[in-house]
Amino acid sequence: MTAPTPHRRTPLALAALTVAAACTLPAAPAFALDAVAPAAIVAAPATLASAAPALADSPAAVLAATPWETTGAIDQDGAPVALDHPAVANFVGWAYYNPTGNFTMYNLDDTPKMQGDWEVAADGSTRTITARDADGAPLFTRVVPITVLTADEFTYRVIPDASVPDVYYDIIHTPTTHQEPGTVSPAAVLAATPWETTGAIDQDGAPVALDHPAVANFVGWAYYNPTGTFTMYNLDDTPKMQGDWEVAADGSTRTITARDADGAPLFTRVVPITVLTADEFTYRVIPDASVPDVYYDIIHTPTTHQEPGTGLPGEGGEDGENPGDGAGTPGTPGTETPGTETPGGGEGQGTETPGNAGGAGAGQTPDSPATESATTGQNGASPKNEALAVTGGSAPVAGGIAAALTALSGGALLALRKLRRSA
Structure with missing residues (x-):
């Protein structure tokens, strides 16, 4: 068999050294996988949340997203009506629409008004409430047309006399941070x-x-x-x-x-x-x-x-x-x-x-009163600092890899010189 020529020995030797070097390296991909795992867990809810906008944007979800305060009223001509006007006073107060379909309402002095069930039409055109007594028995059901329902305003219309639909009052509500009484x-x-x-x-x-x-x-x-x-x-x-x-x-x-x-x-x-x-x-x-x-x-x-x-x-x-x-x-x-x-x-x-x-x-x-504290990581470190500590923790491995590569590179150069001499 013909002996390999010098220029063929060199690649073979380098290839062998490269394989040897690769074998000495730590299984870094396993550490990398562990490092990204928390991010994958954190990201998981975002995947679930991506399906939420349809629900979040529904008229019912908009109504349930915040407590509401009655802040104004206007008549059919757009003229302001005082909140103590007999035609609107009964509709003034704080309203809390629970996402589960229950509601509670209070007067502005925090005295109880009513409780019961509620729903909003799928197209946002009406709101229906059924008031119930303490035992859950129905007292009455009221359906009112909704004229505005956004994150900033909820307005519905009341018509005192159904036989005179041209006379009505729009009851205006805006979001509030008022704590639910009780x-x-x-x-x-x-x-x-x-x-x-x-x-x-x-x-x-x-x-x-x-x-x-x-x-x-x-x-x-x-x-x-x-x-x-x-x-x-x-x-x-x-x-x-x-x-x-x-x-x-x-x-x-x-x-x-x-x-x-x-x-x-x-x-x-x-x-x-x-x-x-x-x-x-x-x-x-x-x-x-x-x-x-x-x-x-x-x-x-x-x-x-x-x-x-x-x-x-x-x-x-x-x-x-x-x-x-x-x-x-x-x-x-x-x-x-x-x-x-x-x-x-x-x-x-x-x-x-x-x-x-x-x-x-x-x-x-x-x-x-309950108090919340910022979430901390191990040993009292914040999640951000803890993440930084995990990232920095791989520095000794990286240093070892660099040293190994340096040594192997030097060995490869010496072997290459010997091969050239023998050629």
């Missing part, structure tokens, strides 16, 4: 935000200046901790008092017990609550219990004012001892008699009580 306890509502005293009215509804002697003692910043403690400050950030608080399960009263720096009780005050929503907290003070017809309603609204002395936002004033941080000069404990009047409640348009009302029992520690 789904959060009154205590949790109070603890959800710090409060600032922003107004006061007397028994006749007339505004009262915040420096008026009858109300000045109740003005300030108030921070209601979800754990059941509170701190209060004057509007100049000087301390007022600290202690414990609770709200009756039905939201009718708020009770505070002021405590000194050692935790000893100073006084307890119970006041009737007249308004408690995410947007307003108002309680009533009666200077003289023997004259209950003379009173003042102290109005508070949410604030982002940081709790003095903490540098942090608070959890939700009045008079009393200085807060537990010991800062400032103690105030003078109040002497007024706790109010005894039952807070007034607005009359609802309906008499049915939605089935999801609830709240913490009287005297219980206020509910603690």
Whole structure:
């Protein structure tokens, strides 16, 4: 057999070295597959979601996507109609359409209106509701034509007299973030935000200046901790008092017990609550219990004012001892008699009580609002950083591969030189 020529030996030798080099490499594709697996899992829902637009774009899904607030009404001529007009007042309030086909409605003062079942025609032309009592028995069914149904507006038409269809009213609703009444306890509502005293009215509804002697003692910043403690400050950030608080399960009263720096009780005050929503907290003070017809309603609204002395936002004033941080000069404990009047409640348009009302029992520690934390990876690292750590973790393998390739390349060059010499 004829011996291979030099130029044929070289490719054969290099091919052998290349195969040998390949055999020494780690099975990198397996690591690469593991590395991309999480991305594949994350991407899976997107595949499922791709089938959702038809459902998401349906008229029923649009209606169920948000709570709605009645914000306007117009007549057949396009003229605005007041929401307390007898022809439209019955249709005003908060509406919550559950995607499962149930609904609950409330008046704007959060009193219950009705509950039942709902549906929207496939072409979005009508909305049908069947109101039900607490036992689920049907009370009535109402079908109204829809004139607008988008993510920004839901308007339907009511015709008071079917024999006169040219006279009608369009009831306009817009999306709201208003929490459904009864789904959060009154205590949790109070603890959800710090409060600032922003107004006061007397028994006749007339505004009262915040420096008026009858109300000045109740003005300030108030921070209601979800754990059941509170701190209060004057509007100049000087301390007022600290202690414990609770709200009756039905939201009718708020009770505070002021405590000194050692935790000893100073006084307890119970006041009737007249308004408690995410947007307003108002309680009533009666200077003289023997004259209950003379009173003042102290109005508070949410604030982002940081709790003095903490540098942090608070959890939700009045008079009393200085807060537990010991800062400032103690105030003078109040002497007024706790109010005894039952807070007034607005009359609802309906008499049915939605089935999801609830709240913490009287005297219980206020509910603690749920808090979400950012998702973290192993050892407290964020998913992003964890992903970076996984990517960086393959660096030693890459370094080994590079070193092996360098060594093999050098060996290949030496073998090539020997072959050329022998030729």
